[in-house]
Amino acid sequence: MCLAIPARVVDIGPDERAVVELDGMRKEVSLALIDDVRVGDYVIIHVGFALQKLDAQEAEKTLALFMEMSREVAAFEAEASPSSR
Amino acid sequence: MKYVDEFRDGHLAQGLAAAIRRAAKAERAYAFMEFCGGHTHAIARYGLADLLPSNVRMVHGPGCPVCVLPIGRIDQAIQLALDHRVILACYGDCLRVPASDGLSLLKAKARGARVQMVYSALDALRLAQDNPEHEVVFFAIGFETTTPPTAVAIKKAQAGGLANFSVLCCHVLTPAAILSILESQAARESGGARIDGFVGPAHVSTVIGSAPYEFFAQEYGKPVVIAGFEPLDVMQAILMLIRQVNEGRAEVENEFTRAVSRAGNEKAKALVAEVFELRKAFEWRGMGVIPYSALKIREAYARFDAEQRFSLTYRAVPDHKGCECGAILRGVKAPRECKLFGVICTPANPIGSCMVSSEGACAAEYSFGRWRT
Numbered sequence: 001m002c003l004a005i006p007a008r009v010v011d012i013g014p015d016e017r018a019v020v021e022l023d024g025m026r027k028e029v030s031l032a033l034i035d036d037v038r039v040g041d042y043v044i045i046h047v048g049f050a051l052q053k054l055d056a057q058e059a060e061k062t063l064a065l066f067m068e069m070s071r072e073v074a075a076f077e078a079e080a081s082p083s084s085r
Numbered sequence: 086m087k088y089v090d091e092f093r094d095g096h097l098a099q100g101l102a103a104a105i106r107r108a109a110k111a112e113r114a115y116a117f118m119e120f121c122g123g124h125t126h127a128i129a130r131y132g133l134a135d136l137l138p139s140n141v142r143m144v145h146g147p148g149c150p151v152c153v154l155p156i157g158r159i160d161q162a163i164q165l166a167l168d169h170r171v172i173l174a175c176y177g178d179c180l181r182v183p184a185s186d187g188l189s190l191l192k193a194k195a196r197g198a199r200v201q202m203v204y205s206a207l208d209a210l211r212l213a214q215d216n217p218e219h220e221v222v223f224f225a226i227g228f229e230t231t232t233p234p235t236a237v238a239i240k241k242a243q244a245g246g247l248a249n250f251s252v253l254c255c256h257v258l259t260p261a262a263i264l265s266i267l268e269s270q271a272a273r274e275s276g277g278a279r280i281d282g283f284v285g286p287a288h289v290s291t292v293i294g295s296a297p298y299e300f301f302a303q304e305y306g307k308p309v310v311i312a313g314f315e316p317l318d319v320m321q322a323i324l325m326l327i328r329q330v331n332e333g334r335a336e337v338e339n340e341f342t343r344a345v346s347r348a349g350n351e352k353a354k355a356l357v358a359e360v361f362e363l364r365k366a367f368e369w370r371g372m373g374v375i376p377y378s379a380l381k382i383r384e385a386y387a388r389f390d391a392e393q394r395f396s397l398t399y400r401a402v403p404d405h406k407g408c409e410c411g412a413i414l415r416g417v418k419a420p421r422e423c424k425l426f427g428v429i430c431t432p433a434n435p436i437g438s439c440m441v442s443s444e445g446a447c448a449a450e451y452s453f454g455r456w457r458t
């Protein structure tokens with residue numbers, strides 16, 4: 001029940017409610033726990049509530065870090081064992 | 086799916102695995118506990134353990150909310166449904182958790198109890214609005230992620246003057262459980278399982294922030310890396326933990342910066358503080374009674390407290406004799422060390438709580454593990 005994934009806000013209604021889209025499916029969730037949500041934002045949904053907004057910039061940074069790591073390791077391994085290429 | 090698929094990329098996973106192999110020193114062993122059931126699930130589902138070198142071991146922790154619920158609490162929920170004839174609303178994962186007398190909420194339902202699965206606390210509230218002639222009790226379980234939604238439901242019930250709604254509050258606290266693990270580790274320092282650091286909770290941390298873990302890093306010298314639930318997040322966190330251990334550091338680091346800040350979600354925290362207060366003691370499955378490890382409903386909202394409303398008392402009930410859930414939740418044993426695993430105990434016929442939810446260590450091992458070969 002902890003598994004929750006980021007969903008995109010597609011509509012914001014009255015009474016702290018919003019519609020989010022998740023893998024092509026639409027779902028109504030509560031925005032009672034977070035402020036300043038806009039249509040287009042990604043939010044982490046858990047048991048019908050948006051728990052937190054997703055920071056797109058931070059997500060990009062983390063991904064960039066993964067890629068850099070992969071490249072570094074690939075370069076290192078290529079250097080360490082040139083014969084295996 | 087954006088923000089999901091990128092964090093599951095197989096090529097990058099191989100890169101991270103190579104980086105982990107390079108970082109892990111051959112002359113030592115590493116053991117890290119993933120606290121959350123969500124991480125347990127990710128590790129099993131994506132076979133992450135297979136990507137790790139043999140000297141890096143992951144130990145399952147007690148962060149599966151369904152698994153840590155003791156039999157006595159399920160018994161209370163069943164008692165409400167069977168004896169007090171309430172409509173009992175609960176999250177789907179609770180339905181099949183074994184309770185006393187061979188019962189579960191699902192079996193109680195077959196006996197005529199009105200047990201209703203809900204997706205959200207607000208669905209339970211709606212159930213009460215739609216059935217004014219019936220008492221509706223929400224069986225509220227979970228860590229800091231499900232607690233704010235319960236607080237919202239109680240506040241809405243108060244505002245709407247809803248007279249037939251109450252909550253059986255079984256919300257538990259993550260830091261208290263980590264502390265209990267560290268204390269029992271310290272007591273067993275000679276021999277026993279050693280844990281070098283923690284993969285910190287993802288969604289729990291979106292609410293409570295990273296600050297509460299600083300105490301563990303400082304006082305117990307254990308590194309904590311908060312990680313998202315996707316496989317690359319977990320791999321990266323393991324790499325960060327290995328580096329901390331190698332460098333002799335014990336700090337709180339945050340891999341999940343896209344959703345977790347140091348302070349967490351202030352609005353959610355304030356709502357929780359308004360509606361709940363600490364319980365002096367709460368029994369956990371497998372970990373015994375842990376002081377100040379759970380929440381109860383404040384006096385100002387006492388009319389929504391099902392324990393008071395139905396004069397419930399708590400009775401501790403021992404687990405099934407052969408079940409090793411207790412040792413598994415404390416990180417001392419692995420699912421396969423249980424004699425009942427896969428033989429008598431399966432997801433279709435769970436003997437213990439760890440076999441019920443997909444985040445439970447036994448269920449994750451059964452569904453995705455390589456144990457059959």
Ligand code: SF4
Pocket residue numbers: 407408409410413420423424425426427430431435436437438439440447
């Ligand atoms: S396999 Fe079943 S009986 Fe054994 S520890 Fe896991 S849940 Fe308990």
